Amino acid sequence: VSNESPWLSEQQQAFWRGWLAMSAALPAALNRQLQQDSGLSLPDFDVLVQLTDTPDERVRILALSDALGWERSRLSHHLTRMEGRGLVAREECADDGRGAFVVLTASGRDAIARAAPGHVRTVREVVFDSLTDEELDHLERFTTRVNARLAARDLPA
Amino acid sequence: VSNESPWLSEQQQAFWRGWLAMSAALPAALNRQLQQDSGLSLPDFDVLVQLTDTPDERVRILALSDALGWERSRLSHHLTRMEGRGLVAREECADDGRGAFVVLTASGRDAIARAAPGHVRTVREVVFDSLTDEELDHLERFTTRVNARLAARDLPA
DNA sequence: CAAGATTGAGCAATCAATCTTA
């Protein structure tokens, strides 16, 4: 991989390695923290956040899969498991007979209420504390730009 | 999750969502690209990179698991699969009878040679193109800082 | 025939238990 093709500069490599390490370690840490506090996994938490962010705690499944960036199939399997644990329930859709809703249950509401404070604290401590406005600005532009390029790359099949 | 506990500022939220989306989409894109070019997965590629980065293309398994940040068990399973496909081989360790080496095979060397140029091109196009030195500097300090905090969090069990 | 959603098979990752040698 070395000198045959143009690789990256020293600093680019340092950042790339750091990014890869962080991409693996950060979700793992958040996951552990959630499991201990509430028995939820990080994907569980992500689903529940989407539900609590909506006024009536109900979301169409397709909308949910878009919001999470998950495949429909993955979401369906995951909802089945969460439903089995009583965290969410499915409901039929009156407007469109093909569609379905996911709704938050009382037990799901409990679980995320228990989980959220520790999660937020961890995210702040690890990621945001001592992050200057200028840095945050750079970071946000960076992720926005990369996401745009990834999206552009998927369209011209 | 809203006003019960102190969540994040608007800009922090924007970055955090962007970061989460990028963390899911970027590995997926790199994975697709590798699969098409060479039949390798991203984890396959990561393993092979570690082997090509060493002079004699041999690495101790524990060292490899540290370098990759993988659990030993995951690595062991993964090596078994890669060995089955002829990409790597295992060798006994003379110095320490408990230990083992992984070595690159000819076919593994071929595979990463086919895969690397396209991978590098994708990483540059998506991540590094039009990234200023100043931005790179911020990013690298950011990942370094976060990784340090994550490491510190694991020690005081 | 498209779109929303589910299913089942196959593959990958995690966790605890095990085996061997230092």
Add this chain to the structure above:
DNA sequence: TAAGATTGATTGCTCAATCTTG
């Protein structure tokens, strides 16, 4: 007894096929 590594069971993710309704 601990370190290096593997194994088996469980769980989760992906891919292709399917079912139902618009």
